Amino acid sequence: MPRALGTCAALAAALALLVHAARGAEGGVTVVPDRHRLETRLGASVAFRTTIANRAAAASDVLVAHLEILSLDPDVYVDPEDWSQQRTRYLGRIAPGRSRTVAWRIDAISGGRFVAYVTVVGAAPRRQAPAIGEAIRVEVAGRKALDTDGILPLAIGIPAAVGALGLAIRVRRRGLPGRPPPEAERSAVHGP
């Protein structure tokens, strides 16, 4: 009898774990991207889709999908808001066995290697891990195009040129030391 009870308890615990695992990823919701690799150039936009499916036997919770982007290079800063204007989508409930496809667009504003992925959470206030889609590797060719070299000659040259022009006009109007200005010379020649 005690052995039977122990066996039943172990089976019940295993079953509870299985149920918990099955419900762990937001109650049977799966997130699948349509591609796992994207290649583009700096300044271009790329699009991809994710299919959010409800594998459970009951309708899902009200779902919210969110796009995240991170850099694999620690020296490249990523602000996801700069990469995508619409990172959060409100999906509502998904019927059992049905799915929704969401299109995403990201603007490649930095060069390097990045990862994009979509997470889906339920709106109900209960403890449950979000469903996370597979990572999409994003390779952006091209580097920073702002030319930092050469600004110094421009930054010094233009004010210097304006200043020199002003000085030249001033000297011409007032004359050099010891020499009358041009207007005075003309008056001396032609009279008042």
Add this chain to the structure above:
Amino acid sequence: MSAGAAAAQPHPGGSPGWAIVAGQELRDLWLGGRGLVLSFAFAALLSVLSSVLATTEAANLLEQREAVSLTLQAATAVGSLLALLAAADSISGERERATLETLLLTPVSRLAIAAGKALAAFSLWLAAFLLTIPYVWFLGRGIGVADEAIAAGLLVGALLALFLVGLGVGVSALARSNRMSLSVVLFGLLALFAPTQLPLSARQGWVAEALLRVNPITAGEHFVGRVLVDAHGFEEEASWLVSPAVAAVAFTLLGALLARRFLRLGRAGG
């Protein structure tokens, strides 16, 4: 030689009065040194700003576009300010310096006098814009926005400069003193620029958008930002240029009317 003395001189070929006044005002402004001093200060400001922006190592493409937009908007704001101040001084300043009488005694209409002075004030914005071109070109060429930046700066800057010059001339004609004229236009300019500092969240909703569209300054700033930072086309954002264009025409006409009516010696209306 003052503008009044120049206008009183016989001019073979019958140059129009506004051209004579404009020519003399331009000579006073640029050969007299004041214009070049202001241009030097303007160029120094742009040099500091563009140097800081250009040497930011970690800037991404969006931040680089924002750098170009910021440089252009700063240049537009300061250039317009210079034109506004010159316009605000144009009539009330002459009145206080007791040189207006000479000008009014010439066979040049009040409208022509105002037009000549407005042109001289406008030249300050034009010089500022020409000085801006190499900075914007340098910052924008690597990311392919130089042409759009220069075109947007010319379009928005010219409209705002016309608007502010018209405003300045009108206020200058009405003001009882130069101090009042400068105070009023500076306060007006601050009031127009204040909404540009609103956070993004405060710019949502139809009421906020309507206010931003009606204000020529904020409308112009929005247009430049959309074209340069968000990479929208000119046609797509053309509706934001309506209020700058209307303001340019309306205040040019208003300034001309006020100058024609109130350009006189002594207190306005006396």
